[in-house]
Amino acid sequence: MINASMSPKAAREYIRTNAPLATTSGLCPGFAQANLMIMEEQYAHAFLKFCVANPKACPILHVSEPGDPFPTELGEHIDVRTDVPGYRVYRHGALDTEVLDISALWQDNFVSFYIGCSFSFEESLVQHGVGVRHIEAGTNVPMYRTNIPLKSVAPFHGELVVSMRAMRSSDAIKAVQITTNMSKVHGSPVHIGAPEHIGITNFAQPEFGDPPIVQDTDITSFWACGVTSQLAAMNAKLPIAITHSPGKMLITDRQNWELEYS
Template sequence: MPQTLLSAASSPREAREQIRSGQWASHTSGIAAGFAQTNLIILPAEAASEFLQFCQANPKACPLLDVTAVGSPAPTGLGENIDLRHDLPAYHIYRHGVLEETRADIAALWQDDFVAFSIGCSFSFEEALLNEGVEVRHARLKRNVPMYRTNIPLISAGRFYGNLVVSLRPMSAAHAIRAIQITTDMPRVHGAPVHLGDPALIGISDINTPDFGDAPTLETGDLPVFWACGVTPQLALENVRLPLAIAHSPGHMLITDIPNHRLKYG
């Protein structure tokens, strides 16, 4: 079906219903304005405590919003009638640390020992930026946010380790200052930027070639502004090499019933 059914005016329930039915398979940036979206990691219970410690040790990259009971696909803290097996547009499937495929539904892969972690997403603070007149260019252009691997190490926990992934929002210097002020108050969705300026200083060799998402549209006078990104734990999954683990496809998020304003001030 044509993917023209969802917009900023869509409700979270409407968005999830259309995603669940297969009517929407694209990224979720700009959909259901005013409501939080989350990153997703699903793994066996035997690794859950270590991953929880990893998130707690790296809250900028992995701000936890919900952890499900073992075997349950329902993140009860995020809204009603949510089923993590169906309600994201695209899932990455990892086997022994290798990204093997992307699926639109994971019901056939669900295991009774799975635990799902929902992690705060930068799409939530984008609304706050837009409300203050700060440009979010990829949203204006209806593109996915550019994301990059960096050389910034994370704090290890058990078998989980790796480097930070960041998302880019190019903007004027004045907007960058305002963006720092706004997002500092939103630590549950990554908080303030982790780097401004020269991408090479954090290990990004070519800003025009992101590792995930769409290439940025850069304009004269832009200052590159980088935030910690919820794709980060997917790299840790690669390192741990679990027999089966599942994550969201970058930019293809869970749309929750939580208003973005509730994620301010911790």
């Protein structure tokens, strides 16, 4: 059985059995979780340049050697082929299938990118008394496509995807202060205030995650989101790209404080 306070290694061993798990949110508090992006070696340099050029959306925690499924820098005995609770396989820019294990799909030329995740800064917000509506309600964070252009590095291009957190105005100021020094997990917000100013036309219906919860005197704050890299990789129409499924992240042995002030 899984329980929230088990060690990252024990959680990964549970996940490796392909037991069902809706989300890694809330598991192993204090430890960082990572977004995953896997692609063939010939696209890896361009993708890394794309990430460096768009650091708020794609903060790099680690890049593997070609064919290496064991990111020891991120934790003990991690096998990226089995230790994520769900994977999405994209072919030529379209979702092909969703699987629990990618051992059978693994290629010797696969490069894995591990990208920081907002779960780390959400934990810090809560620890500092910032009330975030979707966390209070236990729902997924709402995510939206915007009209904010990314810096293109061919074949990767597109617009920024953001996650939205509604909170009191005083907490929004505090959230800027807290996340400013967490650049490896998306850093400070990219926008505060009117969603329509960044091209969000249907605020009530986010493209990803759950509908927003906003109280009367709340202000909305928007952070760059790891989903950005998935859309940019889809736009690139790679022959094959594999990501984690939404909300089903890789749980690492790195502690959240290691990703602050870095």
